[in-house]
Amino acid sequence: MLIKVCVIPLLYLDFEIRRDYIIANLCENRNKPQLKCNGKCYLAKRLAEVEKQQQKQAEQDYVSKLLFQPMDLKTFEIEFQMLRFLKANLITYQYSPDLHPSSLPSGVFHPPSLI
Numbered sequence: 001m002l003i004k005v006c007v008i009p010l011l012y013l014d015f016e017i018r019r020d021y022i023i024a025n026l027c028e029n030r031n032k033p034q035l036k037c038n039g040k041c042y043l044a045k046r047l048a049e050v051e052k053q054q055q056k057q058a059e060q061d062y063v064s065k066l067l068f069q070p071m072d073l074k075t076f077e078i079e080f081q082m083l084r085f086l087k088a089n090l091i092t093y094q095y096s097p098d099l100h101p102s103s104l105p106s107g108v109f110h111p112p113s114l115i
Helices: 002-017 019-026 040-067
Strands: none
Touching: 002 019, 002 040, 019 040
16 A cells, blocks of 8 residues: 555656656657757656556455355344234225127137138
């Protein structure tokens, strides 16, 4: 964790110490002095790499913590209360369908005929 905190300031320190070398050899815009990049493109690229690496490391740390998290293996008791239904509260319905095979129209319910 301490290393993560120190990486970005060390990049800035390295950039300041080696600024002349970076401008002369590592800068992407070294042939275009009118842009006045002065090696900032190199620094931005390095910071993006470090940020990407830290993000990847954070994802791996999260997954490892998630997978290897200590689990509490105690048994849990769940109590259910029995609900009592009173017979007086029940409503009964009587339903008798009026559909008997003889009451259905025979012209509709038959297999299709082959032509």
